[in-house]
Amino acid sequence: MPFHLTPEQKTRFEEDGCLVIKGFIPKPITQQLLDRSKELLRDFSLEGHPLTVFSTSAEEKHVGDDYFLSSGDKIRFFFEQKAFTDGKLNRPKELAINKIGHSLHTEDEAFKDFTLHNEDIRNLAKELDFHQDPRVIQSMIICKQKEVGGAVNSHDDSTFLYSNPLSALGFWFALEDATPTNGCLSFVPGSHKINKIHSRLERVEGGGTEIRKIPLKEGEEEVKLPDWDGEGIDWVAAPCEAGDLVLIHGSVIHRSEANLSQKSRFIYTFHMIEGSAEWDEKNWLQPTPGVPFTKLYG
Template sequence: MNILTSSQLEQWKSDGYLILPSFFESEEVKEMLDEAKRLCNEFDITGHPMTTFKTAADGEHVGDEYFLNSGDKIRYFLEPSSLSPATPEKPSELLVEPSKSINKIGHSLANLNPIFKKYTLENSKIVDIAKDLNEQEDPKVLQSMIICKQPKIGGIVPCHNDSTFLYTNPPSAIGCWIALEECTPSNGCLSFLPGSHKKARISSRFVKDPSGKGTTFIDVPEIKKNEENWDEMDGWKEASCPPGTLVLIHGSVMHKSPPNHSDKTRFIYTFHMIEGGKGTIYDEKNWLQPTKEMPFPSLF
């Protein structure tokens, strides 16, 4: 093994997530955070389609062209409550300055931004982690993004698991989530339901709506629906963590984060890996698509 101890690996297998404090040095975190803030500061709202982002709960459909074609770009998605409601007389207007209106920036930072590339595709520690987990033969990197969780207006991320949103057959997603700032319950740290990855079936998947407009959820054939109300179960654990922490997230583990009502930012950088080998299929129904010019890159 390269980085993980056998007890950490056991914890990953039993909980479905693993918190690794001090994974990145403070200078490395500063470089990522400075770059995240620079990207926010250079955001120009002129001509922006005012696309907002919130993690879809069942029944809610999100996503326009700007969102659906962001797999090979660096695009800005707004925090819903940074905008005034649109009326027949008046379109939505920004209620805060543009740099503070951003929910997330994605979804191809690992390919297109040299700093985030350095901490993803070109990072030997990340490669070692993927090798230590030994879950994927050919990890492909996708959905690399900064999540800002802005002070006061940063919204909730409802209870979900990632393989629903980055579906492969069979499910294979793993999230690498990196705290760039202190994450606490008051600014919206992650919470997990340990062990839920062993029970939760990926029976539904988030796809482009066949109508050609937006996104929807469809059933995964032959997979029995989950009856559990995961969100209401006992045993949720908050994952407060200092900057520099890497949190590994199994694609089936239930997790969430509350709104940020505090006056502190909660910047994080995250990307996901899916299995590119073993005959695993990532199909054209998925909302996030690679392009011919920019296929999902292999980590090694």
């Protein structure tokens, strides 16, 4: 049967900014996507790879080398920080990758077919009515490798995928079980209603990226936001079984813990924005003539 969003699910997403939809992907397709993810890890070459590490630690400068900045229309591989000892890999390459991105939805046939030709995804997007003309702008496999899978600090996606007006929406698919022990998502329900996007990840002149303050408009006052990791903030865990989907509003605060367990936590995620929204040259992610942002309903 084709998927249909219930009124209760739509209301829950609007209220919480995050919604788990159980069993969205049939098990055979979930397994196919997981198998394809592992094929990509097995088959990529280390020859000439800059060994770019992806980290969201507050103490680390955000990744911004050319390998990262030019990945918007390619499939590239980014390493876990803890997969290195004294500058050398301390485990096989297929167990050392943090994520694969950022254009699986255009450059890999399995993920392209799943993302752009899936009637259930199209039905969900239409019934959610978040976008009138949804455009897929990036897609990733996040591996959360056993023992070394890094934590993802509390954040919102709009800071990294900034449009005017704000319009980021994430589709997050569990390809393996995501549990509290291997780094499942947690979020702050309703945070998208009070969160003020005050900064954005920008390309820096001369190369690299930096999170910079968004200038206030005339007459606008800076809003003091809660310490999302402080006392009194109600975080809710969102454990998932393989095949579940999590919808994530671009302004909702979410995070995931490090994976120190013996089980990996593979997921596939893509993000969309509104086709009519302004996307400027300051953003780290840029469409190219060969791979423009992709219409979901095209």
